[in-house]
Amino acid sequence: MKGVHFLISTLAILAYATFLVSASDPSSLQDFCVALNDTKSAGGYFGAGAVFVNGKFCKDPKLANANDFFFSGLQNPRNTQNPLGSNVTAVNVDNLLGLNTLGISLARIDFAPNGLNPPHTHPRATEILVVLEGTLHVGFVTSNGDGNRLFTKVLNKGDVFVFPIGLIHFQLNVGKVNAVAFAGLSSQNPGVITIAKAVFGSQPPINPDVLAKAFQVDDNVVDYLQKQFWYDNN
Numbered sequence: 001m002k003g004v005h006f007l008i009s010t011l012a013i014l015a016y017a018t019f020l021v022s023a024s025d026p027s028s029l030q031d032f033c034v035a036l037n038d039t040k041s042a043g044g045y046f047g048a049g050a051v052f053v054n055g056k057f058c059k060d061p062k063l064a065n066a067n068d069f070f071f072s073g074l075q076n077p078r079n080t081q082n083p084l085g086s087n088v089t090a091v092n093v094d095n096l097l098g099l100n101t102l103g104i105s106l107a108r109i110d111f112a113p114n115g116l117n118p119p120h121t122h123p124r125a126t127e128i129l130v131v132l133e134g135t136l137h138v139g140f141v142t143s144n145g146d147g148n149r150l151f152t153k154v155l156n157k158g159d160v161f162v163f164p165i166g167l168i169h170f171q172l173n174v175g176k177v178n179a180v181a182f183a184g185l186s187s188q189n190p191g192v193i194t195i196a197k198a199v200f201g202s203q204p205p206i207n208p209d210v211l212a213k214a215f216q217v218d219d220n221v222v223d224y225l226q227k228q229f230w231y232d233n234n
Helices: 002-022 195-200 208-215 219-226
Strands: 086-091 105-111 116-121 127-133 136-141 150-155 160-163 168-173 179-185
Touching: 086 116, 105 116, 105 168, 116 195, 136 160, 150 160, 195 219, 208 219
Parallel strands: none
Antiparallel strands: 086 105, 105 179, 116 168, 127 160, 127 179, 136 150, 136 168
16 A cells, blocks of 8 residues: 555656746747837837737648658759858748748758858757868867866768767868768757857957956957958858
8 A cells, every 4th residue: 555655656756847837938030139018119020110929920730731841952953162161051930931940950961172151050959060071070069167168079981979968069171172061960959059150250349358367368350350351150
């Protein structure tokens, strides 16, 4: 009898714990979503000041068709003649509408020899990358609390590497020929923040005194970097 009571108590605790876990806030699907106290003042769903949801509005399921779940063209190499020598072709909810609410997206990354996908982070997604052609030097840096440890690996055709959610990571083509990789991401809209572009190319610019002190360099160095054109390979 005691065993039955113990089992019932255990199940009750597990059920309560499950309730607590499921009661957490949903993950963000965009950079921010400012709350509205009065939706009537928003100007209608599709007018000026429209009401937005965390993600995308849903089409009536009865009106969906196969094209909503279809994207074509990832077999084609992209132009890598740019300052970074790389080009990212993203397939996310913006160009494949059927991904809405499914929590997954994809990207093709083309690299010229010595091409770089510069240090960046995906604020809403873990990334798993597979090399289709070429040789890539890849890596990520852990958070401050973990000592900013660097994890790196040289990947060849068929190799796979995972970049944990939110951590700064990069890929560099260390081969003498073009390289191609595909990446799966655990969000319909993973977002991307390229570190150099965000810090030195923000609009409006970050106060140079802030950056000079943060990077412990002269103001002239910050001024030079803020005047550069920071190419976006996405």
